[in-house]
Amino acid sequence: MPKGVPETVPDDGLTTRKRRRLPVLAVHTGAGKGKSTAAFGMAMRAWNAGLDVAVFQFVKSAKWKVGEENSMLALGGLNRDTGAGGPVQWHKMGQGWSWIQRGDDAVEDHAESARAGWAEITRRLAAQEHDFYVLDEFTYPLHWGWIDTDEVVETLRNRPGTQHVVITGRYAPQALIEAADLVTEMTKIKHPMDAGRKGQKGIEW
Amino acid sequence: MPKGVPETVPDDGLTTRKRRRLPVLAVHTGAGKGKSTAAFGMAMRAWNAGLDVAVFQFVKSAKWKVGEENSMLALGGLNRDTGAGGPVQWHKMGQGWSWIQRGDDAVEDHAESARAGWAEITRRLAAQEHDFYVLDEFTYPLHWGWIDTDEVVETLRNRPGTQHVVITGRYAPQALIEAADLVTEMTKIKHPMDAGRKGQKGIEW
Numbered sequence: 001m002p003k004g005v006p007e008t009v010p011d012d013g014l015t016t017r018k019r020r021r022l023p024v025l026a027v028h029t030g031a032g033k034g035k036s037t038a039a040f041g042m043a044m045r046a047w048n049a050g051l052d053v054a055v056f057q058f059v060k061s062a063k064w065k066v067g068e069e070n071s072m073l074a075l076g077g078l079n080r081d082t083g084a085g086g087p088v089q090w091h092k093m094g095q096g097w098s099w100i101q102r103g104d105d106a107v108e109d110h111a112e113s114a115r116a117g118w119a120e121i122t123r124r125l126a127a128q129e130h131d132f133y134v135l136d137e138f139t140y141p142l143h144w145g146w147i148d149t150d151e152v153v154e155t156l157r158n159r160p161g162t163q164h165v166v167i168t169g170r171y172a173p174q175a176l177i178e179a180a181d182l183v184t185e186m187t188k189i190k191h192p193m194d195a196g197r198k199g200q201k202g203i204e205w
Numbered sequence: 206m207p208k209g210v211p212e213t214v215p216d217d218g219l220t221t222r223k224r225r226r227l228p229v230l231a232v233h234t235g236a237g238k239g240k241s242t243a244a245f246g247m248a249m250r251a252w253n254a255g256l257d258v259a260v261f262q263f264v265k266s267a268k269w270k271v272g273e274e275n276s277m278l279a280l281g282g283l284n285r286d287t288g289a290g291g292p293v294q295w296h297k298m299g300q301g302w303s304w305i306q307r308g309d310d311a312v313e314d315h316a317e318s319a320r321a322g323w324a325e326i327t328r329r330l331a332a333q334e335h336d337f338y339v340l341d342e343f344t345y346p347l348h349w350g351w352i353d354t355d356e357v358v359e360t361l362r363n364r365p366g367t368q369h370v371v372i373t374g375r376y377a378p379q380a381l382i383e384a385a386d387l388v389t390e391m392t393k394i395k396h397p398m399d400a401g402r403k404g405q406k407g408i409e410w
């Protein structure tokens with residue numbers, strides 16, 4: 001299908017070239033499949049464009065989405081070894097973020113871990129450490145009130161440079177949707193589990 | 206989020222293990238973004254599982270989705286060089302499929318090209334040449350009547366082995382949806398082009 005042509009040209013004083021470099025905030029929400037998968041597909045595309053990609057998974061299990069993680073890290077390794085594409089980092093909350101030193105007495109507190117993840121992302125956004133961020137399943141700590149949505153929206157709206165951010169998960173808060181440039185809802189029409197089927201290797205993970 | 210547990214267990218005489226190996230037919234449809242991107246994200250996951258991946262793009266322009274193509278081919282190259290993941294092929298209709306010899310007098314007929322693509326896929330499915338097929342934008346030749354939907358559904362329903370197939374594009378025919386195991390509709394809630402913005406490198410392509 002042909003590339004879309006904007007229906008209106010904004011009166012923002014920007015040239016098309018400058019408008020092409022605007023940072024994008026995308027949200028993938030809804031109860032259907034493909035929210036994270038499409039975000040990782042975008043990350044793959046960003047890699048090819050030579051962008052610096054960082055994924056932050058706000059999930060409990062370290063095993064989750066290991067297929068995408070391995071593939072993206074393989075692309076990151078290719079960048080390191082041959083210079084193709086861009087660098088890739090993959091961080092997951094799991095039992096605690098990789099950058100946090102853990103003592104034996106570490107308390108497993110998901111709300112606290114989620115806040116620590118967001119604090120680190122805030123720091124990286126301010127420092128413009130990456131070009132393309134995936135905040136996977138990040139809507140949940142917002143939805144559950146673990147992280148303040150207004151503060152997140154404020155930080156994202158004011159992020160410097162041309163850093164792209166993709167946020168996935170159900171129940172995206174309205175304020176986040178309003179702040180986003182691109183919002184897609186994935187709706188389940190039919191799922192194998194409805195017929196009692198379990199996940200397939202290579203398909204579900 | 207925890208992995209889902211089936212609500213019902215089917216009375217099909219299969220063990221969970223066997224049910225895990227059932228081939229999946231997935232359809233990504235709707236007017237929103239992410240249909241193809243999620244399919245390529247699934248392909249990336251399939252690559253990591255060591256599956257043999259083949260993408261067939263039913264599009265006119267050879268430039269389309271070059272970001273995903275390059276990244277997937279980079280993963281395919283990694284498989285060739287190091288044995289990681291699975292092999293990757295990427296075919297596009299463009300001015301004619303790669304496997305078709307073209308004379309100088311070649312007529313550019315998109316309907317004919319689309320039919321030639323489907324004929325080749327039919328052959329490969331029968332021969333079980335791949336494990337994971339992406340038929341990108343394949344709903345359009347069905348929707349436009351270039352390829353007979355009933356024949357496609359019949360072929361897909363009867364495909365041998367455990368070959369997974371993901372089909373993307375708007376206007377998925379009802380018969381295809383009925384035949385599919387997993388159907389997701391992507392709905393546009395908000396898009397940058399609504400605000401007159403053009404595509405961003407690393408984001409849109």
